[in-house]
Amino acid sequence: MRPATTTAEPQPTRAVTPPRRPLLRALIVRLVGAREAGWLAPLLAPYRRPLAALFALSLVAAAAALVPPWLTKLVIDRGLMAGDRHALVGFVLLLFAVGLGALALGAANSLLHLRFSARLLADLRRAAVDRILAQSPRWQARQKTGELMSRLDGDAGEVQQFAFAALVSGGGSLFRLAGGTAMLFVLDPLLALLALALAPVELAFFARARPVTHDKARDVRTARGRLAATLAETVAGLGALRALGAGAVAAGEIERRQQGLVGALLAAQVWTEVTRAVPLMLTAILRGAVFLVGGFAVIDGRMPLGSLIAFTAYLGFLIGPMQSLIALWHGQARMRAALDRLDEVMSAAPEVSDPVRPLALPAGGGALALSGVGFGPVPGRPLFEGLEATVPAGAKVRLAGPSGIGKSSLLALLQRHMDPDAGTIRLDGIDLRRLALADLRRAVALVPQKGHVFSGTLADNLRLAAPEAGEADMLEVLRLVELDGRFAADGLAARLGEGGLELSGGERQRLCLARALLAPFRVLLLDESLSEVDAERTARIMAALDARFAGRTRLVVTHGEAGRYGGFDAEIDLARFAVREPPA
Structure with missing residues (x-):
């Protein structure tokens, strides 16, 4: 059966402005790449x-x-x-004051860093959750819950x-590096050149080591994600595992995933120790060389002792x-694995x-x-087509x-979790694609066969659909579905376990x-929404709904005896539009 020809409605256009590349965005593009910067920069x-x-605080610090x-050099010399x-006394007091100021700066920097980095993390997770919520059921079916949580x-x-x-x-490190190097040359130019010999050796080592760090980090994160996915799936399927007596099988799979993570962690840690040992060894060699050369200069009277002590301190500003900075560059490889x-x-x-x-939604009753x-x-x-x-x-x-013909998929189209491959669907005369998703999904309510109950109170669960709902409204809908007696003891404050496990x-x-x-x-839209409720109670609930919402459109999917859902004004048999021989 060929689909009817439809005419696409003209879509409004908006002016295209040339993209701006401010400094922050340019830096992010440099660090993470253009595609990732597209969502990270905002x-x-x-x-x-x-x-x-x-x-600025890091530069001041x-x-x-x-x-x-x-000041230490002045104290000594x-x-x-x-004598x-x-x-x-003066230099010691000044040294104490500077140290106290540095301590205050460090505390302020740490507190501000924690405050704003925590907010950024919350925004990042919220953006990721929003993106997940925007995906279709087809996308969700390809994901693992534990992997997404990871x-x-x-x-x-x-x-x-x-x-x-x-x-x-990074900015503070660059400033300290530049300042420390300058002070080394002020104190002793020849000794400073010796100290700088370390830089190219370390850079060469980390340049070779960086790709390995990326691979090790990716392996750890992949293994951790697989373990999280297996754990989440096991917890969600506890009832089925008990019924099948398959607990040992599930435990074995968890153990296999755990061993995979342990192996990846050990390999990554061994590599971390290698990348830590090499610069420590090079630093020890450099410090020894500086003490030898500088010590001979002090013995020969060519360099004051205070200058050598200050030089070794400033050497820390170089090393x-x-x-x-090298670790930051190296850490970018680990971050890339997470970012990917x-x-x-x-x-x-x-x-x-x-x-x-x-x-805007036009006036109407849900045609x-x-x-x-x-x-x-x-x-x-x-x-179907x-x-x-x-x-x-x-x-x-x-x-x-029949089962598998696409009834649930059609209901998902009516809430626009997906768009039809062909044709149009209109609500009160307006193509669904022209309506805001939030408005559409408040106008078209879907109750799936396997609805989810969230942990929290009964009122918390009910207000998910209507945050402004009052106590009287909530008690009324509980009466309509004959649950008012079930929660008579604790009322709307009754606490529900995760997934509603304490409910039938x-x-x-x-x-x-x-x-x-x-x-x-x-x-x-009722998609087998009362399939686990006995026929007599289903009939009473549907009669109450038909009376209470007689002016609203109701689409009911049922595989069982249709009579228990009351009378219907019409029937849409999706089998009439099924594709008998789908193309290869």
Whole structure:
């Protein structure tokens, strides 16, 4: 059956402005890549001022840290060695004051860093959750819950930590490196050249080691994600595992994933020790050389003792910041492994999106018109096509057809979790693609067969559909689904376990139905929503709903005896539009 020809409605256009490349975005592109910067830069943009403040504080702290070694030189040369008590006391007091100031700067920097980096992490996770919520059921079916949790937790944290470290700590390290190097040349140019001989050796080593670090970090994160996915799936399927007596099989799979993670962690730690040992060894060699050459200069009278002590202190400003910058560069490889995994979520294009200029919902009672609609979970292989149906406002319609024919998929199209492969669907005369998703999903309420109950109170669960719902409204919908007696003891404050495990299957279904009834819907979609409720009670609930919501459109999917759902005004048999021989 060929789908009906439809005419696409003109989409509004908006002016295209040339993209700007501010300094922050250019830096992020340099650090993480252009595609990743597309979603990371907007998240960092609100933190420009805090980042600038932290950057300025890090420069002030770096400048203040350059002072104590020079004051130490003055304490030794002009106080101790010169025998000047007044100079000794003065320089010691000044040294104490500078140290106290550096301590205050460090505390302020740490507190501000924690405050804003924690906010950035929250924004990053919220953006990832928003992107996941925007995906279609087809996308969700390809994911593992534990793997997504691993990306939202560990990978997002790694990206957030590096973002602040690179943009804040890197600047301070550069300043300390430049200042420390300058002071080395002030104290002894020849000895400074000897100290600089370390830099190219360390750079060469880390350049060779960086790709290995990336691979080790990727292996650890992949193994951790697989373990998290297995644990989440096991916890979610505890009931099935008990019934099958398959606990040992599940435990064995968890152990295998755990051993895989342990192996990856050990390999990564061995490599970390190697990359830590090499610079420590090079630093020890350099310090020994400086003490030998400088010590001979002090013995020969060519260099004051205070200058040698100050030189060794400033040597730390060369070695420490240089190793910090190299470690930051090396850490970018670990961050890239986390970023690549998070990017798979953040760069996933949703199948549907809000129109640029959505239309307001027109007045109406939930009339539906389906014209030439075709859809299949696999592109090019439709389940049904050419679907033509008109549902008047306030009608009660049964959606019939054998299992797997696409009934649940059609209901998902009505809430626009996906768009049809062909044809159009209209609500009260407006193409669903022209409506804001939030408006559409409040107007079209869906109650699936396996609804989810969240941990928290009964009121918390009910208000998910209507945050503004009052106590009287919630008690009314509980009465409609005959749950008012079930929670008589604790009322709306009754606490529900995660997933509603303390409720029976039928009670969970009725609670999910009650929750949907609080929404200001025009169309109510019931997808086997009372399949676990006995026939007599189902008939009473449906009769109450038909009386209470007679003016609203109701589409009901049922495989069992249709009579227990009451009378229907019409029936849509999806089998009439099924594709009997889908193309290869």
